[in-house]
Amino acid sequence: MEAKDTNISALCTPAAGEGGRTGDWRDVRPVIDQTKCIPATKGKAACFLCWLYCPEGVVTMTIPVQIDMDYCKGCGICAEECPPNAIRMVREEDADE
Amino acid sequence: MMHEVIWHGRGGQGVVLAAQILAESAYIQGFRGVTSAPTFGPERRGAPLTASTRISDEPIRTVSQIERADIAVVLDPTVMGIVDIFGRLKEGGVVIINTPHTADELSINGCFTVATVDASGIARQQRLMVAGAPVVNTPMLGAFARATGLVALNCFEKGLKKKMPADRAVSNFAAVAAAYDRTVITPKEERD
Amino acid sequence: MAAYPITPQASLSEILSRYVEGGELKAEYVRVEGEHSAMTVCISASTVGARVFTATSSNGLLYMHEQLHWAAGSRLPIVMCCVNRGVGAPWSIFNDQQDSVSQRDTGWIQIYCRDNQEIIDTIIQAYRIAEQVYIPVMVCYDGFVLSHTMMPVHIPDHEQVRRFLPPYKPHTILSPEDPRTINSVLFPWRRENPQGVLCDGYMEMRYKLQAAFETARTVIADTNRAFAESFGRDHGGLIWTYMTDDAELVMTGMGSIAAEAVAATDMLRAEGIKAGVVGIRVFRPFPKDDVVRAFSRAHAILAFEKAISYGYEGALCSDLKAALYGTGVNAPIHNYVAGLGGRDVKPRELAEAGRNAVALLEGQTMKNETRWLNCYTG
Incomplete structure (x- = not known):
């Protein structure tokens, strides 16, 4: 039997995906060139401007930097802000090929 | 007889406008009943969404949402993996897809007539671009005319003029006509 | 607070x-x-x-x-x-x-x-x-x-x-x-x-x-x-009642106007008219079953209201009619709008409305109309 909500007023718990799978909105996706990305090339925590500017909070502050494609809307702000131009926005239909 | 059309695309691609132009043009064609509607609710740029058009010989009384359409028009092939387009299409219905691929390459299962046209390619060729993206909604009207035969090209020409400034109507109609010519129809009997 | x-x-x-x-x-x-x-x-x-x-x-x-x-x-x-x-x-x-x-x-x-x-x-x-x-x-x-x-x-x-x-x-x-x-x-x-x-x-x-x-x-x-x-x-x-056990004429209302109806009932009883009161204490949820019981023996019902749903009648009267529909209670219901904007409502006025309702029981057909108590225009 499926779990059913028994709340008598409209309540929800903050959780990833509560607003829907926003990755479905994306028609271009960010692709990181790790040979240009500053933390990857220096091998230490640095730059992370993509993490700082991402309006969706889907970029990790890790080496290498990772982007959660389930919720990345493909806005392209990370690519715009990346100092060494390591992030390229690729059309979704081309990205899979 | 009533023809129900569901338009699939993404927020910002002119899905709702295409549904409206089709209704407008069908009225000019002589259909007495036409309606067009967006999906009710908030719309977000990039998010998959639908719009609908109903075309009928008699005035239309229903304003409910279409359960299963006779015709599905897909403006953006990338929504096909996200949205169940064929689940909302009647068996034996027509699906019109913006794609450079052929019906066989798309490997569509089910009893549908498939019409394909590279609307994005036509728009790029004709430099019909908005904010760096090809305009695909109006070329798909040409593919609709070809695949269904419900509305003649000259009615779309008039319909476009009612929905946009004259100069834009001219450039958009050129794309409509090109799409009409390049639409490839694979009847359901000839598939697989 | x-x-x-x-x-x-x-x-x-x-x-x-x-x-x-x-x-x-x-x-x-x-x-x-x-x-x-x-x-x-x-x-x-x-x-x-x-x-x-x-x-x-x-x-x-x-x-x-x-x-x-x-x-x-x-x-x-x-x-x-x-x-x-x-x-x-x-x-x-x-x-x-x-x-x-x-x-x-x-x-x-x-x-x-x-x-x-x-x-x-x-x-x-x-x-x-x-x-x-x-x-x-x-x-x-x-x-x-x-x-x-x-x-x-x-x-x-x-x-x-x-x-x-x-x-x-x-x-x-x-x-x-x-x-x-x-x-x-x-x-x-x-x-x-x-x-x-x-x-x-x-x-x-x-x-x-x-x-x-x-x-x-x-x-x-x-x-x-x-x-x-x-x-x-x-x-x-949900409701309260006053002398309804044998009442043929039942007055109803909400709040103090129902209390005035109690005083009016005493006047009518003194004249030999079997009057009673059903006070609607709870308006929502509407006491649908209680009113059916309370009005089951009524020959005539008077609903006094200090409000109106413009273009129709008092809201209580409408709800009352709806609750009684199909229950076998077929007493005529007289609707009175009374006491708007502080106009005083006196027991003798309610008693008079009660006497009129009793007189109307003598074979006259009732019109579906709302009367305005103690209002002189038009």
């Missing part, structure tokens, strides 16, 4: 603020710039677990309208007094019930009181009702007619009230350790949340409120019974 003063509610909020200031009442009195804010403060405080109170009248209640829906939709057990007053325009500070009757469909329980003892007792009952069914309760009483009329009242003992009224348990505890978003948008459809739980759509939430109203009938009746046992005063559950 949050209230904005308005006549004739003002004396109530003034005295309560004095109690708070003097330390007699352990409460925080939030001063606000209007009634919309007063209700918003109550909603917020109730959401985080406080027992709250507010009061208003007339246009003040109308100004709250949007938040009344919000309180009910959030299922918050807020208790509010509506000191009934006519609404502007034209401006009036005097009594009628157009203010609360026009808020009938906001999802609040509405209880109408007929004397001052009933007001204080009903407020105590209201908390117990609201906190069981999670529906806000509006305790309505006639402005000036009751609010500014002094009469002896027994003030219940604190300890006894505490025993009758257990501490408020919110249906949801909001806490930073277990965060919740409340009242975000609900869609026309149901949906599965990220935890895999199937959540209600808007319509299911509305259904739950209506279902709670159905339960509320029993809760209101039980609460009245429990109150009568603890305090020795029975104000009636």
